Amino acid sequence: MCAWLYLMQLLPPKVFRSQCRPPEPSGALFFFSSNSGLPPARPCIDGCRSLNQETFTCWWSAGDNERGSKANYTLMYSVGEAPGRECPNYVGGGAQTCFFDEAHTQVWEIYCLNVTARNEFGSNTSDEFCLDVIDIVKPDPPSHLSWQLNKEGSRHSVLVLWRPPETVDVESGWITLVYELQFKRKSEPDNWREKGVLRELQLELFDLAGGDTYIFRVRCKPNKSGSWSEWSETVHVFLPLQRISDNTLLAGLIVGVITVAFLTIGLTIVPLGKRFKNTIFPPIPKPRISGIDSNLLKKGRIDEINNILTSFHGYVPPQYNEQSWEDFVLVGVDDTT
Missing domain, CATH: 1.20.5 (Single alpha-helices involved in coiled-coils or other helix-helix interfaces)
Incomplete structure (x- = not known):
């Protein structure tokens, strides 16, 4: 059974709604007064709504051209392939409504309904209206919307809090709601900004510009089906300018x-x-002798350098005696031996 319910959740919504049609303009119908002895106009089922996925209510109108004597209305419905049954409660939801309590409400089943208007001159039946309860859930707005202004250093943040609708029992787990928060600056009346889809019952907003009043509101809907509720009442929060510490x-x-x-x-x-x-x-400064090429000092031969230096007054080129060098070498050798 649990697997079947899970598969039914994955299927697309199965809602079949017929549009109400006004009575066909037959020439004789529009020229009789309300006491002309005609049967009542065809009624129209306007819609159905469930607040909490546990009960639901359907309502109808008398038709575009109500005529004849006062009519009595009977709502008949069938669930799946079961035989038709009459509305269980005509007064629980107000005039011209049918209220289905918990004993008569089933989810993931197709309900088909019609309404018949009768008077002493005849009857007229509405078009058939079919629905799945899971798809007509429209909860009441969230309640107890409040706020807290937090300050951390020179920065401000606004914590917005709310509660689920009082008509929805979310603690049992039978229905799960998600929320959408909207806010705007009072100086920008048409510039609503959104935060959603939210699963928590609070949201903290940072980096809001100070020096202006902010307006907050919130709404809710079932997690995977149904419709958004109306918006909650608004709260106004003045955010002071952020002072530099x-x-x-x-x-x-x-x-x-x-x-x-x-x-x-x-x-x-x-x-x-x-x-x-x-x-x-x-x-x-680097040493430099006038008239001498420094490259010659690096790469030239000794005889070329002597030829240049002899041009200077008092310069005597050194004399090398090969015999003296030989004697020195020989004497050095004899002494060591």
């Missing part, structure tokens, strides 16, 4: 001073420091 102001001031200091050092002191260093410690 002393600590935040001091921190910003310190950061600004440090930034300016670093920029000053980078743009002025560093370039001046390089010039000051060059003044105190001038660069040492």
Whole structure:
């Protein structure tokens, strides 16, 4: 049985609604007064609604052209393939209604209804109206809408709270509701913003601009079927301007001073420091002899260098005595031996 109910939940809604049609304009019908001895006009089933998926109510109207004597109404209904039965309660939902209590309400079953109007001159029956209770659930609006203004440091947030409709028993688990929250600034009357679909009974809103009044409202519907309820009553919340705390102001001031200091050092002191260093410690010039190519000193032979240096006054090229070197080497060898 549980598996069957689960499969029925997955199926698309099965609602079959016939539109009410006014009486056909036969020439003789529109020229008689209300006491002309005609049967009543065809009634019209206007709709059905369940507040909580446990009971439901259907209502009808007398038709577009009520005529003849006062009519009596009888609502007949059938569930699935079962034989037709008469309305169990004509007074529970008001005049021209039929109330189905818990004993006469079944979900995932097709109800088909019609209403017959009778007087002493005849009768007239409405079109058939078919429904599934699971699809006509339209709960009452949520109740006890309230709010809390929270402050954390220099920031404000608004916690909006509400309760389920008093006509719905959500604690039993027979029906689960979801919610939609709307809010707007009072200065922007047509700019509603939405938060949904919500399963909790509260929502905290952050980063709302201060200095204005906000308007909140909420509605609900069954989780997987049915219709949205009407909107709840609104609540108005004034959100003050967010003041900058002393600590935040001091921190910003310190950061600004440090930034300016670093920029000053980078743009002025560093370039001046390089010039000051060059003044105190001038660069040492490289040694340079006028008239001598430095490349020749690096790569030239010794005789070429001597030829150039002899042009300078007092320069005497060194004399190398190969014999003396040989004697030195020989003496060194004899001494070691």
